[in-house]
Amino acid sequence: MNINPDIPATTAVPGEKELIEEAVALVASYPKVPITVDCVIFGFDENELKVLLIRSDLPLFHGKWSLLGDFAGDQEELDDAAYRVMRSRTGMDDVYLEQVRTFSNPKRHPGGRVLTVAYCSLLNIEHHQLKTHENELHWHSFNGLKDMAFDHQEVLDYCYKWLQKRMQEHPLGLNLLPDKFSLRELQNLYEVVLNVKLDRRNFRKKFFSMDLLIDTGEYEDDVPHRPGRLYKFNFQKYEKNQRSWIGIDF
Amino acid sequence: MNINPDIPATTAVPGEKELIEEAVALVASYPKVPITVDCVIFGFDENELKVLLIRSDLPLFHGKWSLLGDFAGDQEELDDAAYRVMRSRTGMDDVYLEQVRTFSNPKRHPGGRVLTVAYCSLLNIEHHQLKTHENELHWHSFNGLKDMAFDHQEVLDYCYKWLQKRMQEHPLGLNLLPDKFSLRELQNLYEVVLNVKLDRRNFRKKFFSMDLLIDTGEYEDDVPHRPGRLYKFNFQKYEKNQRSWIGIDF
DNA sequence: TCAAAAGTGTTATTGTTACACCCATGC
DNA sequence: GCATGGGTGTAACAATAACACTTTTGA
Structure with a gap:
């Protein structure tokens, strides 16, 4: 790149300034859209x-x-x-x-x-x-x-x-929940968004086996039944352990 | 919609023509990009x-x-x-x-x-x-x-x-191969694009179990070793059997 | 006959599904 | 004490991963 754009590197070859002006003119000539x-x-x-x-x-x-x-x-x-x-x-x-x-x-x-x-x-x-x-x-x-x-x-x-x-494929859905959530809330979310019915025990097993839920030790409040444990999602651990190869599945 | 755009439905409410003109003017006022x-x-x-x-x-x-x-x-x-x-x-x-x-x-x-x-x-x-x-x-x-x-x-x-x-997730890759291809070619494709090494027997088992390969009865030609069978991909069958629910996997 | 890749099964492991009972809490 | 959802385990099944030898062809 030239230090002084007014003096081209050689007289035969256009300098960067000219090339940019040319590019600007080219872009200006094209159709534009909002x-x-x-x-x-x-x-x-x-x-x-x-x-x-x-x-x-x-x-x-x-x-x-x-x-x-x-x-x-x-x-x-x-x-x-x-x-x-x-x-x-x-x-x-x-x-x-x-x-x-x-x-x-x-x-x-x-x-x-x-x-x-x-x-x-x-x-x-x-x-x-x-x-x-x-x-x-x-x-x-x-x-x-x-x-x-x-x-x-x-x-x-x-x-x-x-x-x-x-x-x-990703724990996107957790952004829809509060920081601390019960497994029931998590399962409801998946059932509603994916429009499927899931087995409660298998759902828990699945999430616990991923080992990405942090037990806060706290419990639900204001529920008219036995309160559930509240968990946080371990986004940090998730980010670290990104799998690259999954498999062929279609 | 008015049959005759020159006569608005009522005198108080602007007709569709005026509304469109308004929209056109609005769009015209916005920044545009090539x-x-x-x-x-x-x-x-x-x-x-x-x-x-x-x-x-x-x-x-x-x-x-x-x-x-x-x-x-x-x-x-x-x-x-x-x-x-x-x-x-x-x-x-x-x-x-x-x-x-x-x-x-x-x-x-x-x-x-x-x-x-x-x-x-x-x-x-x-x-x-x-x-x-x-x-x-x-x-x-x-x-x-x-x-x-x-x-x-x-x-x-x-x-x-x-x-x-x-x-x-989809049999995209088959567009990269000829209509008729050997399983070796298919596996090479997956290995190269996904940058993994795959077990040959498991790869075959996987694809055969999907039951989407049509055996053409033909064989490779011009190879300096035992020629492999040539298959076609059954795109039709694939299109019909689209799965909706897969599972939680991350 | 040699080189090179085709073709083929079994076993161990892992993940997935299906399923039922007791527990803790609020009312 | 009852209604409501919380919490838990097991067995059958399906999918995956690891692994080695024989076969067929061209050169």
Whole structure:
């Protein structure tokens, strides 16, 4: 790289400055598209999977439910944009967030072509108070949702499938629970999200055998029956022992 | 919807036409970004994983290898754009292609901000002849690749991890082999891509027990040793018997 | 006849499923 | 004392991992 960009290395070869100008001109000549991020924010409450929604602020979709989203800033990394959306609308921070997929149907926005990159987030409803209730921002039951704004139904359905798959391979779901949880809560979570019925003893055996639950020594409170032990998840140990080879399974 | 858009349903409420105009104006007011698709096209030849590359045509990256990519058309679905890239540069068609991830680092293109959506493709090198060799388009060994143009090294590494994971859950890898293949070829493929050593007898048992291999009755040819039986993969049967619940495994 | 890979079974171990009874607590 | 869910063990079964010899072909 030249120290002084005004003096090219040789007179025959263009300097880095010229090359960059050329690249800038090239990029400027290409079609551009508005980009949004849309956040599918899952929660778990009262034994139901919930998703954080607002009323669409686009009059064309008056009354319809919409995911939380916003246009991406000019020089903004999309992960940052997704975090910004979460923070600005809910005050939530430091949560699990992951890019899931980009939706590019040219008809997906009635105002013209808009790409959206879907992000999926999982958080514990109790630990994060909504900072606003503008546009009826609220936790909506995942089941029975239909006829959302834009292509948000499709985005949501895709993210739900993603969640189901991902939860079986990674301890994602624990982000939906409080820090301390009973095994019953954990099992309910898996049963509800994966839509299966699991054997209680086998479920316990499975989780205990992974040796990733830390017994807090504490017990549930305010339950109208024998209280269960409360556990924490050992995320540290999990991170350390990542398996690489699993097996062929299809 | 109004039959005649010039006469709103009521005088107080704006008609659909006005709402759409409003949406169009809104979209027009937002920042726009150029979008590209980049195709990571994997092949398998001489017992090595290969990837289809060209020399970057951006002078700034003179001599560096680049994925096949192009800007997305104004009203083009990104899947279509990825297909177009494959077809226009290689003549290949009707191949496995899937969106993997969007890369949005604002610094990833020296000419300014350009988003790219990475697609991953798997095909059999023998069955698809390159239609051109412009820009040194060729099958490059995956191993030992480094210092590519743009962030293409990162994109490629991400797609490789994606491939490894995906190949264990779906019979993706078969797209890399000829229609008829021996079990040795199949095992080599898995060993190379997943970078593991597998027991031959257990590997056979595994695949036969899935009952998805069709014995063609034919045998290898031109091998300097006892020829192996050739099989086809029963994609139809596989598609029909998709499992929904697998299990908790992490 | 040699080299090279094809083809083939058994055993030990591990993980998974199915299943039923007593226990602790709140009401 | 009763309703509710907590907590526990075992046996059958399925899947996986480890391991070695004979067969077939081309050269």
